[in-house]
Amino acid sequence: MSLFLSADIGGTKTLLQLSDATGVSLRQQSFPSARYATLTAILGEFLAEAGQPAIAAACLAVAGPVSGRRVKFTNLPWEVDADQLAAHFGISRVVLINDFEAVGLGIAALRPADLLTLQSGQPQPHGVRLAVGAGTGLGVACLTWQGSGHAVHPSEGGHLDLAPQNELQIELLRYLQARHGHVSYERVVSGPGLVAIHDFLRDSGHATPSAVLVHAMQTSDPAAALTQSDEPIARQAVDLFIALYGAAVGNYALLALPRGGIYLAGGIAAKILPRMQQGDFLAAFLAKGRYTELLRSLPVHIVTHPNIGLLGAELAARAPG
Incomplete structure (x- = not known):
């Protein structure tokens, strides 16, 4: 065999x-x-x-x-x-x-039950697809139709320059520039990025974690501890993470025009489904001025299949x- x-x-x-x-x-x-x-x-x-x-x-x-x-x-x-x-x-x-x-490649093997749709859009079966996923890092791939299936074009799009959209995000950018010099989307839209957002909120005086949250972050996966906490600093960190994630995916979508659908993979989105569904992700995704209606036509799905x-x-x- x-x-x-x-x-x-x-x-x-x-x-x-x-x-x-x-x-x-x-x-x-x-x-x-x-x-x-x-x-x-x-x-x-x-x-x-x-x-x-x-x-x-x-x-x-x-x-x-x-x-x-x-x-x-x-x-x-x-x-x-x-x-x-x-x-x-x-x-x-x-x-x-x-x-x-x-x-x-795995998108072709997914079933309807493996997807949670954030925006139905107007899907084109043979249209370009976009796969984006925040986990340990931030992955980005584009898929184009080749007559019998979609060919996958991997990229290092997660390392594109971070583009802040408001005063808080500009402050975050400056904080991270002091740490790293160059700041990419992966520095904020990833598990370590969520922790970095928490550190920024703490160090800049926007919020203070309790001893309970500090202990949880020190003794377990710190990003997971943040997503599971109801403390104000944790909720603020996740909210800012989601807004940055949506803005990043919107940028990638403008580049690829994925009329065949956007697929959010990675480990984080599926673990914070209720927060992803509350609207902040799509609001940041759609906030592209004259191109909001174009982005509204693109299907957006969260991949819930774990593997x-x-x-x-x-x-x-x-x-x-």
Whole structure:
């Protein structure tokens, strides 16, 4: 039986899956990425626990710009060489793709139940699609129709310059410039970005966290602690995050004109669905002056499937070489 290995590798977790030729998942496991010195160590542990099966082909979706057969991760101190991995594990074909290329590929495998629609718009089935997702970083990919399906064009759009829209956001920009120099959207529209927004609100005197929130952020995922808190500083941070997210997606939409739909993936949007549905995201998304009505015609969906990147990587692993 031919087995295929697929991986969705991010700065926070590495999700691995073994599947058969029909796409049925036989084994799936998540690993905390930062606890491992190399990707080879994670793959070795996963395959050893699976009984060292023979792998026909593998696709690794990685959080970083892919250059040929190599990649250097953006949020991990890893470098990966596909040929070295193929030789080490005896896999005849190892494909590297950007993690948001995998998200783009996975859109084709989604069901209606995997989507929550924020704006129905006027969808065109063969129109350009846009995938954007805030998680450990901010991923952006564009999809264009090629006659039999959508081709995915990954990008590093998350690193475009932050464009503040009001006095508070200008103040945030200056605060982050003092920390980083260059400030991209990823500095604010991501898990670490949400924490940075909290730090800005705290340090600039806009709000003060309680000892309970400080402890929660120190002892667990700080971004998750903020999304789960009802404290004023946490709510302000999430509100500002959502407004910046909506504005960023609106900018990307003006560039791509995705009449086939905008798909919000990443880990954060699905975890704050009620807040995303309250209207602040769409208000910031639509706030483009003369082009508001154009943006109102574009479908906007939140992807609720937890493993869309793995779906795309699995499809790429089984694709003809």
